[in-house]
Amino acid sequence: xxxxxxxxxxxxxxxxxxxxxxxxxxxxxxxxxxxxxxxxxxxxxxxxxxxxxxxxxxxxxxxxxxxxxxxxxxxxxxxxxxxxxxxxxxxxxxxxxxxxxxxxxxxxxxxxxxxxxxxxxxxxxxxxxxxxxxxxxxxxxxxxxxxxxxxxxxxxxxxxxxxxxxxxxxxxxxxxxxxxxxxxxxxxxxxxxxxxxxxxxxxxxxxxxxxxxxxxxxxxxxxxxxxxxxxxxxxx
Amino acid sequence: xxxxxxxxxxxxxxxxxxxxxxxxxxxxxxxxxxxxxxxxxxxxxxxxxxxxxxxxxxxxxxxxxxxxxxxxxxxxxxxxxxxxxxxxxxxxxxxxxxxxxxxxxxxxxxxxxxxxxxxxxxxxxxxxxxxxxxxxxxxxxxxxxxxxxxxxxxxxxxxxxxxxxxxxxxxxxxxxxxxxxxxxxxxxxxxxxxxxxxxxxxxxxxxxxxxxxxxxxxxxxxxxxxxxxxxxxxxxxxxxxxxxxxxxxxxxxxxxxxxxxxxxxxxxxxxxxxxxxxxxxxxxxxxxxxxxxxxxxxxxxxxxxxxxxxxxxxxxxxxxxxxxxxxxxxxxxxxxxxxxxxxxxxxxxxxxxxxxxxxxxxxxxxxxxxxxxxxxxxxxxxxxxxxxxxxxxxxxxxxxxxxxxxxxxxxxxxxxxxxxxxxxxxxxxxxxxxxxxxxxxxxxxxxxxxxxxxxxxxxxxxxxxxxxxxxxxxxxxxxxxxxxx
Numbered sequence: 001x002x003x004x005x006x007x008x009x010x011x012x013x014x015x016x017x018x019x020x021x022x023x024x025x026x027x028x029x030x031x032x033x034x035x036x037x038x039x040x041x042x043x044x045x046x047x048x049x050x051x052x053x054x055x056x057x058x059x060x061x062x063x064x065x066x067x068x069x070x071x072x073x074x075x076x077x078x079x080x081x082x083x084x085x086x087x088x089x090x091x092x093x094x095x096x097x098x099x100x101x102x103x104x105x106x107x108x109x110x111x112x113x114x115x116x117x118x119x120x121x122x123x124x125x126x127x128x129x130x131x132x133x134x135x136x137x138x139x140x141x142x143x144x145x146x147x148x149x150x151x152x153x154x155x156x157x158x159x160x161x162x163x164x165x166x167x168x169x170x171x172x173x174x175x176x177x178x179x180x181x182x183x184x185x186x187x188x189x190x191x192x193x194x195x196x197x198x199x200x201x202x203x204x205x206x207x208x209x210x211x212x213x214x215x216x217x218x219x220x221x222x223x224x225x226x227x228x229x230x231x232x233x234x235x236x
Numbered sequence: 237x238x239x240x241x242x243x244x245x246x247x248x249x250x251x252x253x254x255x256x257x258x259x260x261x262x263x264x265x266x267x268x269x270x271x272x273x274x275x276x277x278x279x280x281x282x283x284x285x286x287x288x289x290x291x292x293x294x295x296x297x298x299x300x301x302x303x304x305x306x307x308x309x310x311x312x313x314x315x316x317x318x319x320x321x322x323x324x325x326x327x328x329x330x331x332x333x334x335x336x337x338x339x340x341x342x343x344x345x346x347x348x349x350x351x352x353x354x355x356x357x358x359x360x361x362x363x364x365x366x367x368x369x370x371x372x373x374x375x376x377x378x379x380x381x382x383x384x385x386x387x388x389x390x391x392x393x394x395x396x397x398x399x400x401x402x403x404x405x406x407x408x409x410x411x412x413x414x415x416x417x418x419x420x421x422x423x424x425x426x427x428x429x430x431x432x433x434x435x436x437x438x439x440x441x442x443x444x445x446x447x448x449x450x451x452x453x454x455x456x457x458x459x460x461x462x463x464x465x466x467x468x469x470x471x472x473x474x475x476x477x478x479x480x481x482x483x484x485x486x487x488x489x490x491x492x493x494x495x496x497x498x499x500x501x502x503x504x505x506x507x508x509x510x511x512x513x514x515x516x517x518x519x520x521x522x523x524x525x526x527x528x529x530x531x532x533x534x535x536x537x538x539x540x541x542x543x544x545x546x547x548x549x550x551x552x553x554x555x556x557x558x559x560x561x562x563x564x565x566x567x568x569x570x571x572x573x574x575x576x577x578x579x580x581x582x583x584x585x586x587x588x589x590x591x592x593x594x595x596x597x598x599x600x601x602x603x604x605x606x607x608x609x610x611x612x613x614x615x616x617x618x619x620x621x622x623x624x625x626x627x628x629x630x631x632x633x634x635x636x637x638x639x640x641x642x643x644x645x646x647x648x649x650x651x652x653x654x655x656x657x658x659x660x661x662x663x664x665x666x667x668x669x670x671x672x673x674x675x676x677x678x679x680x681x682x683x684x685x686x687x688x689x690x691x692x693x694x695x696x697x698x699x700x701x702x703x704x705x706x707x708x709x710x711x712x713x714x715x716x717x718x719x720x721x
Contacts, residue, residue: 019714022712023708023711026708030703043320045685111703111707122691123684126280192271208276209270210271210274221263235244
């Protein structure tokens with residue numbers, strides 16, 4: 001566990017001094033503010049629901065870009081071989097990097113705290129719904145970070161890894177809108193795989209075990225694949 | 237050497253691939269299992285995001301019957317201010333219905349785009365819900381789904397869709413139209429009056445279960461050569477007669493009970509006591525019920541306790557209080573009369589008493605052992621009368637005696653969180669719809685922001701500018717500090 005913490009600390013330090021992380025954070029906060037502003041001016045509601053559905057799509061594009069450097073950069077600098085031959089297990093490496101990404105996402109959401117504060121000043125938001133909305137967004141972010149890590153473990157080029165991460169996640173977004181693409185019957189079958197379908201309940205204040213499991217399983221699968229991808233370097 | 241290395245790679249690669257595939261398969265199977273046994277927590281303030289217990293009960297009945305029900309919700313008019321809220325409320329509702337039932341099939345249709353479905357169902361109005369079961373169909377219009385309340389800044393739109401759809405389910409359930417007759421002609425509560433003392437809103441609540449309130453006037457009855465309770469009566473309510481009911485009319489009520497009928501008798505401390513209660517072994521002692529635990533700020537409204545009867549079972553489980561007004565004590569005979577099983581429905585705490593006047597402190601009555609009756613005091617009693625009593629010749633009769641009539645009026649219907657449920661459940665029990673007994677809810681309201689045009693500018697700056705600028709400044713600071721090293 002201490003190795004996981006060491007990796008986490010190192011990654012957090014890299015984030016803290018990396019101007020790209022600040023740029024992404026600023027873009028994320030701007031887009032959050034934009035969707036929040038549009039949401040409340042269009043609906044007049046003391047709710048983050050419009051923000052939540054749009055922010056999930058923003059996460060889908062931003063988080064693979066934020067996590068793209070994790071393994072691709074290590075590989076480019078030649079430090080990945082060193083890490084893999086060190087006493088640090090691939091599992092601890094993957095977990096430490098993933099936890100650091102999730103922590104950064106948590107900080108990003110903390111940066112949006114001004115938005116519910118605005119709701120509280122001008123209205124009477126339902127704090128239970130606000131809390132569950134943030135929980136849903138954080139769970140989605142955790143899954144998206146895992147996908148980003150997986151793509152980063154596959155390619156040497158950072159940008160290509162980021163784009164591949166988006167490609168991995170796009171189907172999970174598109175099946176949420178499957179009705180428009182395929183027939184109702186097929187849409188009904190693939191809907192459980194859609195990210196937005198699972199976020200919707202959180203936006204209403206409902207924490208459903210199936211939704212929590214969905215994001216946890218998505219994160220687990222991508223983390224497992226990342227672990228396998230790193231381990232494959234030992235026998236490839 | 238190269239062959240063995242290739243073999244080794246193939247073995248390791250196959251192993252990795254298989255392991256990954258198995259893991260993903262396990263995760264998918266896990267999802268299916270979790271999906272089958274979902275656990276849901278509603279974190280919203282009023283638990284308004286999940287279906288009301290009453291709707292769930294009706295869905296369970298539909299599931300039990302197994303006949304498919306199709307709910308088609310049509311979108312609101314585009315460009316209208318409230319369309320977003322209306323569409324979202326309807327979508328949320330049908331999503332929850334879809335989740336909660338095996339037999340309910342739901343569709344949300346954009347009326348402007350999917351004209352074919354609209355024409356097929358003959359729907360031309362926006363925000364309409366069509367509920368179909370076999371050949372039967374109920375259309376729910378916009379005005380039944382949404383209600384505008386308040387004025388000025390307090391003006392808001394309430395969503396009544398869930399109650400309306402639940403009502404449609406009840407209407408579509410075969411043979412569920414029940415008529416409850418309310419006796420009139422002796423100054424009783426009027427089912428058509430919409431004032432606080434009327435029953436118009438109670439009638440609307442009863443309509444949720446397709447129960448209809450009709451007047452029963454023995455004196456002006458022209459349908460039969462001899463006055464009697466009509467054959468289609470599912471129950472008869474005698475709600476606070478102002479003058480004594482003539483013995484002849486009481487005999488007519490007893491004759492109705494003898495055939496296995498159901499009777500609701502509600503009295504107040506000052507109203508005359510129908511003689512029929514004596515025949516049923518129920519006494520209404522003089523005085524009014526008081527308790528140390530009162531509904532603030534009223535000096536005469538004791539907080540009733542539920543005594544485990546089916547009418548109040550769900551109310552007790554959900555800890556929902558029913559507010560009663562100045563109530564008369566209702567005492568079943570001890571020991572009970574042969575063939576009559578009595579159960580207390582509402583009761584005071586042990587600190588309650590029957591107040592018969594005397595000292596008053598700070599506007600509230602005080603218990604005086606010499607003149608008052610000791611608690612706990614029952615305020616509502618349910619009776620099941622069998623043929624052993626000699627009063628019933630066919631089946632079992634049900635009687636609910638309430639020491640408070642106001643609890644059945646418009647005035648108290650929304651006063652306590654449990655009042656609407658208590659009233660509806662009382663009638664459900666009387667008409668023997670025991671499996672429908674549940675808790676009814678209140679309409680869902682949207683939480684609005686009170687923002688002016690000036691506020692919009694302020695919010696725009698706070699939401700769009702402040703966060704990103706602060707982060708960029710911080711990033712620039714870190715970058716500059718590192719560059720200076």
